[in-house]
Amino acid sequence: MDYPFPTNQHGHLEIGGIDAVDLAQKYGTPLFVYDVSIIRKNARAFVETFRSLGVKYQVAYASKAFSSVAMLQVANQEGLSLDVVSQGELYTAIQADFPVEKIHMHGNNKSREELEMAVQYGIGCIVVDNFYEIELLKEILQETNRSMEILLRVTPGIEAHTHDYILTGNEDSKFGFDLSNGQAEQAFLLANASPLLHVKGLHCHIGSQIFETDGFIMAVRRLFESLHQWNQVYDYTPEVLNLGGGFGIRYTAEDEPLPLVDYVEALVSEVKQQAESLRLPVPEIWIEPGRSIVGNACVTIYTLGSIKNIPGIRKYVSVDGGMTDNLRPALYQAKYQAVVANKANHDLKEQVSVAGKCCESGDMLIWDIDVPDINHGDLLAVFSTGAYGYSMSNHYNRFPKAAVVFVEDGRDQLVIKRESYKDLTRNDLQYAYNGGVLNEASNN
Protein backbone atom coordinates (compact mmCIF):
# COMPACT_ATOMS: atom_id res chain seq x y z
CA MET A 1 0.00 0.00 0.00
CA ASP A 2 1.05 3.44 -0.83
CA TYR A 3 1.09 5.40 2.43
CA PRO A 4 3.78 7.95 3.16
CA PHE A 5 5.10 6.10 6.21
CA PRO A 6 8.08 3.73 5.96
CA THR A 7 9.08 0.72 8.02
CA ASN A 8 12.35 1.19 9.94
CA GLN A 9 15.20 -1.23 10.67
CA HIS A 10 13.34 -2.64 13.71
CA GLY A 11 10.41 -3.52 11.48
CA HIS A 12 8.35 -0.78 13.07
CA LEU A 13 6.22 1.83 11.38
CA GLU A 14 7.93 5.19 11.30
CA ILE A 15 6.12 8.54 11.25
CA GLY A 16 8.01 11.74 10.49
CA GLY A 17 11.28 9.96 11.26
CA ILE A 18 10.07 8.61 14.61
CA ASP A 19 9.33 5.03 15.59
CA ALA A 20 5.58 4.59 16.17
CA VAL A 21 6.29 2.17 19.03
CA ASP A 22 8.34 4.84 20.84
CA LEU A 23 5.55 7.37 20.33
CA ALA A 24 2.97 4.97 21.79
CA GLN A 25 5.22 4.34 24.80
CA LYS A 26 5.89 8.00 25.37
CA TYR A 27 2.36 9.38 24.94
CA GLY A 28 0.06 6.37 25.43
CA THR A 29 -2.75 5.22 23.14
CA PRO A 30 -5.04 5.97 21.40
CA LEU A 31 -2.79 8.57 19.88
CA PHE A 32 -3.17 10.81 16.85
CA VAL A 33 0.22 11.40 15.21
CA TYR A 34 0.48 14.02 12.48
CA ASP A 35 3.50 14.20 10.20
CA VAL A 36 3.57 17.98 9.78
CA SER A 37 5.74 17.78 6.66
CA ILE A 38 2.81 16.10 4.87
CA ILE A 39 0.43 18.88 5.96
CA ARG A 40 2.89 21.40 4.53
CA LYS A 41 3.30 19.42 1.33
CA ASN A 42 -0.47 19.30 0.77
CA ALA A 43 -0.86 23.01 1.51
CA ARG A 44 1.99 23.88 -0.83
CA ALA A 45 0.55 21.80 -3.67
CA PHE A 46 -2.53 24.05 -3.65
CA VAL A 47 -0.75 27.34 -3.05
CA GLU A 48 2.07 26.81 -5.53
CA THR A 49 -0.28 25.70 -8.30
CA PHE A 50 -2.38 28.83 -7.94
CA ARG A 51 0.75 30.93 -7.85
CA SER A 52 2.19 29.33 -10.98
CA LEU A 53 -1.07 29.90 -12.85
CA GLY A 54 -0.91 33.61 -12.14
CA VAL A 55 -4.39 34.13 -10.71
CA LYS A 56 -5.46 35.79 -7.48
CA TYR A 57 -6.43 33.16 -4.97
CA GLN A 58 -6.99 32.19 -1.37
CA VAL A 59 -6.59 28.66 -0.08
CA ALA A 60 -8.70 28.59 3.07
CA TYR A 61 -8.09 25.60 5.30
CA ALA A 62 -11.49 24.25 6.41
CA SER A 63 -10.64 24.00 10.07
CA LYS A 64 -13.58 21.76 10.92
CA ALA A 65 -11.42 18.92 9.52
CA PHE A 66 -9.02 19.38 12.42
CA SER A 67 -8.89 22.51 14.52
CA SER A 68 -6.31 23.10 17.22
CA VAL A 69 -3.99 25.97 18.05
CA ALA A 70 -0.91 24.16 16.73
CA MET A 71 -2.67 23.14 13.51
CA LEU A 72 -3.82 26.69 12.82
CA GLN A 73 -0.29 27.95 13.44
CA VAL A 74 0.96 25.58 10.74
CA ALA A 75 -1.84 26.68 8.39
CA ASN A 76 -0.79 30.28 8.93
CA GLN A 77 2.89 29.46 8.40
CA GLU A 78 1.93 27.99 5.02
CA GLY A 79 0.10 31.14 3.99
CA LEU A 80 -3.37 29.61 4.11
CA SER A 81 -6.56 31.46 4.94
CA LEU A 82 -9.00 29.85 7.34
CA ASP A 83 -12.62 28.70 7.36
CA VAL A 84 -14.41 28.58 10.67
CA VAL A 85 -17.98 27.39 11.17
CA SER A 86 -18.58 28.30 14.79
CA GLN A 87 -17.60 30.57 17.62
CA GLY A 88 -15.47 27.75 19.00
CA GLU A 89 -13.48 27.46 15.80
CA LEU A 90 -13.15 31.23 15.60
CA TYR A 91 -12.02 31.33 19.23
CA THR A 92 -9.38 28.70 18.46
CA ALA A 93 -8.16 30.80 15.51
CA ILE A 94 -7.89 33.86 17.74
CA GLN A 95 -5.95 31.79 20.31
CA ALA A 96 -3.58 30.76 17.51
CA ASP A 97 -3.09 34.43 16.53
CA PHE A 98 -4.44 33.69 13.08
CA PRO A 99 -4.64 36.92 11.02
CA VAL A 100 -8.31 37.90 11.34
CA GLU A 101 -8.53 39.35 7.83
CA LYS A 102 -7.84 35.88 6.45
CA ILE A 103 -10.64 34.19 8.41
CA HIS A 104 -13.93 33.31 6.70
CA MET A 105 -17.03 32.24 8.61
CA HIS A 106 -19.48 29.58 7.48
CA GLY A 107 -22.59 28.02 8.94
CA ASN A 108 -26.23 27.43 8.08
CA ASN A 109 -27.45 28.72 11.44
CA LYS A 110 -25.00 31.29 12.70
CA SER A 111 -26.19 32.71 15.97
CA ARG A 112 -26.29 36.39 16.85
CA GLU A 113 -23.35 35.79 19.20
CA GLU A 114 -21.32 34.12 16.45
CA LEU A 115 -21.98 36.94 14.01
CA GLU A 116 -21.26 39.56 16.68
CA MET A 117 -17.94 37.91 17.44
CA ALA A 118 -17.06 37.80 13.74
CA VAL A 119 -17.94 41.49 13.36
CA GLN A 120 -16.15 42.46 16.56
CA TYR A 121 -12.91 40.81 15.42
CA GLY A 122 -13.34 42.17 11.92
CA ILE A 123 -12.83 38.85 10.15
CA GLY A 124 -12.20 38.88 6.41
CA CYS A 125 -15.44 37.50 5.12
CA ILE A 126 -18.74 35.96 6.14
CA VAL A 127 -20.23 33.36 3.84
CA VAL A 128 -23.90 34.22 4.16
CA ASP A 129 -26.16 31.22 4.01
CA ASN A 130 -29.80 32.34 4.40
CA PHE A 131 -32.25 35.24 4.59
CA TYR A 132 -32.42 35.27 8.39
CA GLU A 133 -28.65 35.72 8.48
CA ILE A 134 -28.78 38.70 6.12
CA GLU A 135 -31.22 40.46 8.46
CA LEU A 136 -29.30 39.51 11.61
CA LEU A 137 -26.00 40.63 10.14
CA LYS A 138 -27.43 43.95 8.95
CA GLU A 139 -28.83 44.59 12.43
CA ILE A 140 -25.46 43.88 14.06
CA LEU A 141 -23.57 46.04 11.57
CA GLN A 142 -25.99 48.90 12.14
CA GLU A 143 -25.65 48.63 15.92
CA THR A 144 -21.86 48.51 15.75
CA ASN A 145 -21.45 50.97 12.90
CA ARG A 146 -19.38 48.55 10.85
CA SER A 147 -19.51 46.93 7.46
CA MET A 148 -18.69 43.39 6.30
CA GLU A 149 -17.48 41.63 3.20
CA ILE A 150 -19.66 38.69 2.31
CA LEU A 151 -20.01 35.85 -0.14
CA LEU A 152 -23.39 34.32 -0.84
CA ARG A 153 -23.46 30.58 -0.48
CA VAL A 154 -25.46 29.09 -3.30
CA THR A 155 -26.52 25.57 -4.25
CA PRO A 156 -25.79 25.06 -7.92
CA GLY A 157 -27.73 21.79 -8.17
CA ILE A 158 -24.66 19.69 -8.88
CA GLU A 159 -24.42 16.19 -7.47
CA ALA A 160 -20.90 15.22 -6.57
CA HIS A 161 -20.18 11.52 -6.91
CA THR A 162 -19.75 10.71 -3.29
CA HIS A 163 -21.53 9.37 -0.25
CA ASP A 164 -25.05 10.78 0.15
CA TYR A 165 -24.53 12.01 3.70
CA ILE A 166 -21.87 14.44 2.62
CA LEU A 167 -23.64 15.84 -0.37
CA THR A 168 -24.22 19.54 0.13
CA GLY A 169 -24.42 21.09 -3.33
CA ASN A 170 -27.78 19.75 -4.52
CA GLU A 171 -31.03 21.68 -4.41
CA ASP A 172 -32.49 19.78 -1.48
CA SER A 173 -29.92 21.00 1.01
CA LYS A 174 -29.96 22.82 4.32
CA PHE A 175 -27.11 25.00 3.05
CA GLY A 176 -27.28 28.13 0.95
CA PHE A 177 -29.54 29.85 -1.53
CA ASP A 178 -30.86 27.93 -4.52
CA LEU A 179 -29.69 29.31 -7.84
CA SER A 180 -32.44 27.82 -9.98
CA ASN A 181 -35.53 28.93 -8.04
CA GLY A 182 -34.51 32.59 -7.83
CA GLN A 183 -33.72 32.68 -4.10
CA ALA A 184 -30.04 33.33 -4.77
CA GLU A 185 -30.91 36.33 -6.91
CA GLN A 186 -33.32 37.58 -4.26
CA ALA A 187 -30.59 37.27 -1.61
CA PHE A 188 -28.13 39.04 -3.89
CA LEU A 189 -30.50 41.97 -4.39
CA LEU A 190 -31.23 42.21 -0.70
CA ALA A 191 -27.57 42.13 0.33
CA ASN A 192 -26.33 44.26 -2.52
CA ALA A 193 -28.82 46.99 -1.60
CA SER A 194 -27.30 47.34 1.86
CA PRO A 195 -24.44 49.80 2.21
CA LEU A 196 -23.19 47.74 5.16
CA LEU A 197 -22.70 44.56 3.13
CA HIS A 198 -20.17 44.23 0.37
CA VAL A 199 -21.07 41.25 -1.83
CA LYS A 200 -17.70 40.03 -3.05
CA GLY A 201 -19.11 37.08 -4.95
CA LEU A 202 -20.52 33.59 -4.72
CA HIS A 203 -19.61 30.46 -2.85
CA CYS A 204 -20.49 26.85 -3.47
CA HIS A 205 -19.32 23.59 -1.96
CA ILE A 206 -20.54 20.59 -3.90
CA GLY A 207 -19.57 17.79 -1.56
CA SER A 208 -16.69 15.93 -0.01
CA GLN A 209 -14.22 13.16 -0.86
CA ILE A 210 -14.67 13.88 -4.61
CA PHE A 211 -12.33 12.11 -7.04
CA GLU A 212 -13.23 13.88 -10.27
CA THR A 213 -13.02 17.41 -11.57
CA ASP A 214 -16.21 17.40 -13.68
CA GLY A 215 -18.50 18.27 -10.76
CA PHE A 216 -16.39 21.33 -9.98
CA ILE A 217 -16.36 22.36 -13.63
CA MET A 218 -20.14 22.05 -13.88
CA ALA A 219 -20.47 24.14 -10.73
CA VAL A 220 -18.23 26.87 -12.17
CA ARG A 221 -20.36 26.98 -15.33
CA ARG A 222 -23.56 27.16 -13.32
CA LEU A 223 -22.25 30.01 -11.16
CA PHE A 224 -21.16 31.95 -14.21
CA GLU A 225 -24.61 31.60 -15.79
CA SER A 226 -26.07 33.53 -12.89
CA LEU A 227 -23.18 35.95 -12.60
CA HIS A 228 -23.42 36.75 -16.30
CA GLN A 229 -27.11 37.50 -15.88
CA TRP A 230 -26.54 39.65 -12.80
CA ASN A 231 -23.82 41.47 -14.67
CA GLN A 232 -26.14 42.24 -17.57
CA VAL A 233 -29.19 43.15 -15.50
CA TYR A 234 -27.67 44.73 -12.38
CA ASP A 235 -24.24 45.73 -13.64
CA TYR A 236 -22.70 43.55 -10.93
CA THR A 237 -19.09 42.40 -11.27
CA PRO A 238 -18.05 39.57 -8.96
CA GLU A 239 -14.62 39.84 -7.34
CA VAL A 240 -14.46 36.37 -5.82
CA LEU A 241 -15.58 32.89 -6.73
CA ASN A 242 -15.27 30.44 -3.87
CA LEU A 243 -15.52 26.84 -5.04
CA GLY A 244 -15.36 25.15 -1.65
CA GLY A 245 -13.45 22.02 -0.73
CA GLY A 246 -14.13 18.34 -1.11
CA PHE A 247 -10.98 17.11 -2.84
CA GLY A 248 -10.70 13.38 -2.22
CA ILE A 249 -7.90 11.51 -0.46
CA ARG A 250 -6.80 7.90 -0.15
CA TYR A 251 -8.19 5.94 2.76
CA THR A 252 -7.87 2.46 1.23
CA ALA A 253 -6.42 0.95 -1.94
CA GLU A 254 -9.81 1.42 -3.62
CA ASP A 255 -9.47 5.19 -3.46
CA GLU A 256 -7.69 6.80 -6.37
CA PRO A 257 -7.44 10.49 -5.66
CA LEU A 258 -6.21 12.97 -8.26
CA PRO A 259 -3.05 14.90 -7.50
CA LEU A 260 -4.15 18.10 -5.73
CA VAL A 261 -2.56 20.11 -8.52
CA ASP A 262 -5.11 18.68 -11.00
CA TYR A 263 -8.11 20.08 -9.13
CA VAL A 264 -6.61 23.56 -9.04
CA GLU A 265 -5.62 23.46 -12.70
CA ALA A 266 -9.09 22.34 -13.76
CA LEU A 267 -10.81 25.01 -11.67
CA VAL A 268 -8.56 27.83 -12.77
CA SER A 269 -8.78 26.91 -16.42
CA GLU A 270 -12.58 26.73 -16.35
CA VAL A 271 -12.96 30.01 -14.43
CA LYS A 272 -10.63 31.76 -16.89
CA GLN A 273 -12.52 30.36 -19.89
CA GLN A 274 -15.91 31.30 -18.53
CA ALA A 275 -14.84 34.79 -17.53
CA GLU A 276 -13.26 35.42 -20.89
CA SER A 277 -16.16 34.13 -22.94
CA LEU A 278 -18.64 36.18 -20.88
CA ARG A 279 -16.38 39.23 -20.91
CA LEU A 280 -16.08 39.40 -17.14
CA PRO A 281 -12.82 40.04 -15.34
CA VAL A 282 -11.26 36.82 -13.97
CA PRO A 283 -12.33 36.82 -10.32
CA GLU A 284 -10.16 35.80 -7.40
CA ILE A 285 -10.53 32.06 -6.91
CA TRP A 286 -10.89 30.78 -3.40
CA ILE A 287 -10.98 27.14 -2.34
CA GLU A 288 -11.55 25.51 1.02
CA PRO A 289 -9.73 22.21 1.35
CA GLY A 290 -10.04 20.46 4.70
CA ARG A 291 -9.58 16.72 4.31
CA SER A 292 -6.98 17.05 1.56
CA ILE A 293 -4.75 19.21 3.78
CA VAL A 294 -4.71 17.04 6.90
CA GLY A 295 -6.35 13.70 6.11
CA ASN A 296 -3.38 11.64 4.92
CA ALA A 297 -0.94 13.35 7.31
CA CYS A 298 -2.12 11.45 10.39
CA VAL A 299 -2.01 7.96 11.81
CA THR A 300 -3.97 6.84 14.86
CA ILE A 301 -2.11 4.37 17.05
CA TYR A 302 -4.14 1.98 19.21
CA THR A 303 -3.21 -0.84 21.54
CA LEU A 304 -4.83 -4.19 20.79
CA GLY A 305 -6.67 -5.79 23.68
CA SER A 306 -9.19 -8.61 23.60
CA ILE A 307 -9.33 -11.00 20.69
CA LYS A 308 -12.54 -12.97 20.16
CA ASN A 309 -12.48 -15.77 17.63
CA ILE A 310 -15.83 -17.12 16.44
CA PRO A 311 -14.75 -20.19 14.45
CA GLY A 312 -16.02 -20.14 10.90
CA ILE A 313 -17.44 -16.66 11.31
CA ARG A 314 -15.07 -13.91 12.32
CA LYS A 315 -12.22 -12.89 14.57
CA TYR A 316 -12.84 -9.67 16.46
CA VAL A 317 -9.78 -7.76 17.57
CA SER A 318 -10.56 -4.86 19.89
CA VAL A 319 -8.60 -1.62 20.21
CA ASP A 320 -8.52 0.87 23.08
CA GLY A 321 -10.49 3.51 21.15
CA GLY A 322 -13.13 3.43 18.45
CA MET A 323 -16.10 5.62 17.55
CA THR A 324 -15.08 8.08 20.24
CA ASP A 325 -11.91 9.01 18.32
CA ASN A 326 -13.06 8.01 14.82
CA LEU A 327 -16.76 8.38 14.21
CA ARG A 328 -16.54 8.11 10.43
CA PRO A 329 -16.96 4.33 10.08
CA ALA A 330 -20.15 4.44 12.18
CA LEU A 331 -21.40 7.67 10.58
CA TYR A 332 -20.52 7.10 6.91
CA GLN A 333 -19.48 3.43 6.70
CA ALA A 334 -16.04 4.92 6.00
CA LYS A 335 -13.24 2.46 5.28
CA TYR A 336 -9.69 2.53 6.59
CA GLN A 337 -6.43 0.69 6.12
CA ALA A 338 -4.03 -0.15 8.94
CA VAL A 339 -0.85 -1.99 9.85
CA VAL A 340 0.38 -3.57 13.05
CA ALA A 341 2.96 -0.90 13.83
CA ASN A 342 5.33 -3.13 15.81
CA LYS A 343 5.15 -5.90 13.16
CA ALA A 344 5.10 -3.75 10.03
CA ASN A 345 7.48 -6.10 8.20
CA HIS A 346 5.79 -9.38 9.23
CA ASP A 347 3.96 -11.53 6.72
CA LEU A 348 0.19 -11.18 6.76
CA LYS A 349 -1.41 -14.34 8.13
CA GLU A 350 -5.13 -13.90 8.60
CA GLN A 351 -8.11 -11.65 8.17
CA VAL A 352 -9.68 -10.04 11.23
CA SER A 353 -12.21 -7.33 12.11
CA VAL A 354 -11.12 -4.39 14.22
CA ALA A 355 -13.64 -3.33 16.85
CA GLY A 356 -13.71 -0.28 19.08
CA LYS A 357 -14.42 -0.53 22.79
CA CYS A 358 -17.69 1.38 22.94
CA CYS A 359 -20.88 -0.35 24.03
CA GLU A 360 -22.31 -0.29 20.55
CA SER A 361 -22.24 -3.10 17.97
CA GLY A 362 -21.73 -0.52 15.23
CA ASP A 363 -18.46 0.55 16.82
CA MET A 364 -16.28 -1.18 14.23
CA LEU A 365 -13.22 0.54 12.78
CA ILE A 366 -12.33 -1.92 10.00
CA TRP A 367 -14.47 -4.90 8.99
CA ASP A 368 -11.86 -6.86 7.05
CA ILE A 369 -8.14 -6.45 7.30
CA ASP A 370 -5.22 -8.81 6.81
CA VAL A 371 -2.80 -8.89 9.73
CA PRO A 372 0.26 -10.86 10.85
CA ASP A 373 0.05 -13.16 13.87
CA ILE A 374 -1.24 -10.78 16.47
CA ASN A 375 -1.54 -10.62 20.18
CA HIS A 376 -2.85 -8.27 22.83
CA GLY A 377 -0.38 -5.48 23.38
CA ASP A 378 0.39 -5.11 19.68
CA LEU A 379 -0.06 -1.63 18.25
CA LEU A 380 -2.43 -0.99 15.40
CA ALA A 381 -1.75 2.08 13.26
CA VAL A 382 -4.74 3.27 11.21
CA PHE A 383 -3.88 5.49 8.24
CA SER A 384 -5.48 8.69 6.95
CA THR A 385 -7.22 9.67 10.17
CA GLY A 386 -6.20 13.33 10.08
CA ALA A 387 -9.52 14.78 8.95
CA TYR A 388 -12.79 14.50 10.86
CA GLY A 389 -11.14 12.21 13.39
CA TYR A 390 -10.12 14.22 16.41
CA SER A 391 -12.53 16.97 15.37
CA MET A 392 -15.49 14.57 15.60
CA SER A 393 -14.25 12.85 18.72
CA ASN A 394 -16.71 12.63 21.54
CA HIS A 395 -17.23 11.46 25.10
CA TYR A 396 -19.48 8.47 24.51
CA ASN A 397 -19.05 5.99 27.37
CA ARG A 398 -17.12 8.76 29.09
CA PHE A 399 -13.86 7.94 27.38
CA PRO A 400 -11.45 10.86 27.71
CA LYS A 401 -10.37 12.33 24.37
CA ALA A 402 -7.08 11.05 22.95
CA ALA A 403 -3.85 13.01 22.69
CA VAL A 404 -2.45 14.56 19.52
CA VAL A 405 1.25 14.68 18.68
CA PHE A 406 2.96 16.54 15.84
CA VAL A 407 6.16 15.07 14.39
CA GLU A 408 8.48 16.74 11.92
CA ASP A 409 12.16 16.45 11.08
CA GLY A 410 12.66 13.68 13.61
CA ARG A 411 11.21 15.59 16.56
CA ASP A 412 7.90 14.99 18.30
CA GLN A 413 5.75 17.34 20.31
CA LEU A 414 2.47 17.01 22.15
CA VAL A 415 -0.04 19.54 20.74
CA ILE A 416 -3.26 18.39 22.41
CA LYS A 417 -3.03 16.77 25.82
CA ARG A 418 -4.88 13.57 26.56
CA GLU A 419 -7.96 14.34 28.62
CA SER A 420 -8.01 13.28 32.24
CA TYR A 421 -10.97 11.89 34.19
CA LYS A 422 -11.00 15.16 36.06
CA ASP A 423 -11.47 16.95 32.72
CA LEU A 424 -14.44 14.68 32.05
CA THR A 425 -16.32 15.66 35.19
CA ARG A 426 -15.13 19.24 35.33
CA ASN A 427 -18.56 20.66 34.50
CA ASP A 428 -20.60 18.13 36.48
CA LEU A 429 -22.43 19.55 39.48
CA GLN A 430 -23.90 17.76 42.47
CA TYR A 431 -27.68 17.65 42.60
CA ALA A 432 -28.69 19.63 45.65
CA TYR A 433 -32.23 18.35 46.17
CA ASN A 434 -33.00 14.98 47.71
CA GLY A 435 -36.75 14.26 47.66
CA GLY A 436 -37.90 17.05 49.94
CA VAL A 437 -34.59 17.67 51.62
CA LEU A 438 -32.21 20.33 50.45
CA ASN A 439 -28.67 18.99 50.81
CA GLU A 440 -25.84 21.20 51.67
CA ALA A 441 -24.08 19.91 48.58
CA SER A 442 -21.38 22.25 47.65
CA ASN A 443 -20.53 22.82 44.04
CA ASN A 444 -17.29 24.63 44.28
Ligand SMILES: *Cc1c(COP(=O)(O)O)cnc(C)c1O
Ligand atom coordinates in the same frame (compact mmCIF):
# COMPACT_ATOMS: atom_id res chain seq x y z
C1 LIG B 1 -16.67 20.70 4.94
C2 LIG B 1 -16.50 21.87 4.07
C3 LIG B 1 -15.27 22.09 3.46
C4 LIG B 1 -14.12 21.13 3.54
O1 LIG B 1 -14.44 19.93 2.93
P1 LIG B 1 -13.30 18.82 2.72
O2 LIG B 1 -14.04 17.69 2.12
O3 LIG B 1 -12.77 18.51 4.06
O4 LIG B 1 -12.29 19.41 1.83
C5 LIG B 1 -15.12 23.25 2.73
N1 LIG B 1 -16.13 24.15 2.62
C6 LIG B 1 -17.32 23.96 3.21
C7 LIG B 1 -18.37 24.98 3.07
C8 LIG B 1 -17.56 22.82 3.93
O5 LIG B 1 -18.75 22.63 4.50
